[in-house]
Amino acid sequence: MEEEQIYFLISFFTIADRYPPQTMNSINKDSIIRTRRSNMTIGIDKISFQVPNYYLDMTDLANARETDPNKFHIGLGQDQMAINPETQDIVTLGASAAAKILTDEDKKDIDMVIVGTESSTDFSKSAAVIIHNLLDIQPFARSFEIKHACYGGTAALQQAHDYVSLHPDRKVLVIAADIAKYGLNSGGEPTQGCGAVAMLITKEPHILAFNNDSVFYSEDVYDFWRPAGHDYPLVDGHLSNQIYIDSFTRIWEQNKKINQTSSEDYAALTFHLPYTKMGRKALRAIFPEMPEEEQQRLEARYDEAILYSRQVGNLYTGSLYLGLLSLLDNSQLVAGDRVGLFSYGSGAVSEFFSMTLMEDYKKYLTSENNHTLLAQRKRLTIAEYEKMFNEKLPTDGGSHSFSDPTDFAINKIDGDIRYYNK
Ligand code: COA
Numbered sequence: 001m002e003e004e005q006i007y008f009l010i011s012f013f014t015i016a017d018r019y020p021p022q023t024m025n026s027i028n029k030d031s032i033i034r035t036r037r038s039n040m041t042i043g044i045d046k047i048s049f050q051v052p053n054y055y056l057d058m059t060d061l062a063n064a065r066e067t068d069p070n071k072f073h074i075g076l077g078q079d080q081m082a083i084n085p086e087t088q089d090i091v092t093l094g095a096s097a098a099a100k101i102l103t104d105e106d107k108k109d110i111d112m113v114i115v116g117t118e119s120s121t122d123f124s125k126s127a128a129v130i131i132h133n134l135l136d137i138q139p140f141a142r143s144f145e146i147k148h149a150c151y152g153g154t155a156a157l158q159q160a161h162d163y164v165s166l167h168p169d170r171k172v173l174v175i176a177a178d179i180a181k182y183g184l185n186s187g188g189e190p191t192q193g194c195g196a197v198a199m200l201i202t203k204e205p206h207i208l209a210f211n212n213d214s215v216f217y218s219e220d221v222y223d224f225w226r227p228a229g230h231d232y233p234l235v236d237g238h239l240s241n242q243i244y245i246d247s248f249t250r251i252w253e254q255n256k257k258i259n260q261t262s263s264e265d266y267a268a269l270t271f272h273l274p275y276t277k278m279g280r281k282a283l284r285a286i287f288p289e290m291p292e293e294e295q296q297r298l299e300a301r302y303d304e305a306i307l308y309s310r311q312v313g314n315l316y317t318g319s320l321y322l323g324l325l326s327l328l329d330n331s332q333l334v335a336g337d338r339v340g341l342f343s344y345g346s347g348a349v350s351e352f353f354s355m356t357l358m359e360d361y362k363k364y365l366t367s368e369n370n371h372t373l374l375a376q377r378k379r380l381t382i383a384e385y386e387k388m389f390n391e392k393l394p395t396d397g398g399s400h401s402f403s404d405p406t407d408f409a410i411n412k413i414d415g416d417i418r419y420y421n422k
Pocket of ligand 1 (some may be wrong): 068070074075076160187188189190191235236237238240241245268275277278346
């Protein structure tokens with residue numbers, strides 16, 4: 001018998017033990033195959049993020065757009081928005097996020113660099129291979145980009161998990177990096193932002209372990225998309241809100257059925273955060289099924305998980321993971337606590353899965369640095385923001401130099417090749 005088949009049978013009977021017969025009838029074969037994994041602990045060993053050194057205050061934006069600031073601060077749940085100069089792109093942000101956590105030893109052990117993004121600067125060459133070079137990761141590695149709207153980071157993370165489960169002594173670097181732009185004076189303008197989250201996926205991780213309980217959902221819908229040639233996405237904002245909530249409630253029901261869980265099993269639920277009110281609406285959509293103290297407990301954790309996103313705005317693929325990082329840095333969760341993660345990418349693909357906190361995980365976070373990174377940014381005036389927003393890298397094929405001393409910033413573009421500080 002092949003190893004795969006033995007594995008399947010062992011998994012089937014292990015799962016059959018866990019679920020009563022009437023439940024087994026409702027679990028299809030696919031979900032059993034999905035649950036089939038080794039006992040090895042795999043997860044996030046290190047995690048960090050990077051944002052550009054500029055931000056716009058949402059009160060300033062509201063005043064400039066003749067809108068009540070409460071619409072942005074309360075209605076959308078956003079206080080500040082990260083803004084990038086033209087010299088800082090997904091490569092700059094992704095490389096900077098990863099450089100903070102990788103040791104020389106890690107760089108020898110990494111077999112894959114995966115960048116989840118919907119802000120690619122090239123239809124062919126991936127940001128991952130450039131980051132691989134900038135970080136001096138050993139050459140016999142795979143580097144590639146992965147896409148489905150804001151879901152790409154999760155696709156990368158799950159791919160990383162699967163690779164490490166087959167190659168336990170190797171590591172995978174996952175980067176979720178994006179520049180979320182809808183255009184000046186557009187409906188989506190207050191829900192912009194940018195940044196990158198980097199995660200090192202290994203066996204016996206120090207921070208969080210996968211529970212191998214993913215539930216997925218796909219629906220072919222046009223709520224947000226960016227056809228080739230468009231600088232900004234086309235978006236039906238209110239439809240995207242609706243599909244997001246519908247996707248969450250459906251996947252939550254499916255999760256309860258397949259994984260036999262309820263809200264009590266989760267110390268916290270984290271969400272994709274295009275703006276922080278969005279996840280709150282989804283969370284509140286399942287409140288009717290739980291007692292009031294349970295609602296308050298989950299909402300208190302939610303408030304801890306959105307502290308960073310309130311100051312950064314939308315990171316597209318990175319938003320869920322910035323929320324996770326904010327929760328880890330700002331809550332008092334303890335080892336063994338289970339955190340639920342809801343990933344949503346318009347178009348639409350979503351996934352719900354959970355991870356469990358490891359012993360002493362706080363020791364392996366870079367919480368102080370994260371707070372400092374946000375506190376040290378420069379506040380832009382509206383005029384500076386609009387100027388920065390409109391600046392575009394030249395596309396004439398000529399040679400142009402830039403002086404941005406930031407780590408990994410673009411210092412030259414020549415023959416349509418971007419050169420980065422190393
Ligand atoms: N004080 C407090 N709250 C206010 C307010 C005020 N003065 N004015 C409006 N609000 C509230 C509204 O009641 C609404 O809250 P609700 O959603 O809980 O009902 C919220 O602010 C947003 O108001 P709305 O009129 O819906 O804003 P909008 O028409 O400008 O659209 C988005 C908001 C998010 C749809 C829009 O910014 C967008 O398209 N963003 C990009 C797409 C996106 O992020 N989608 C998310 C899913 S991926």
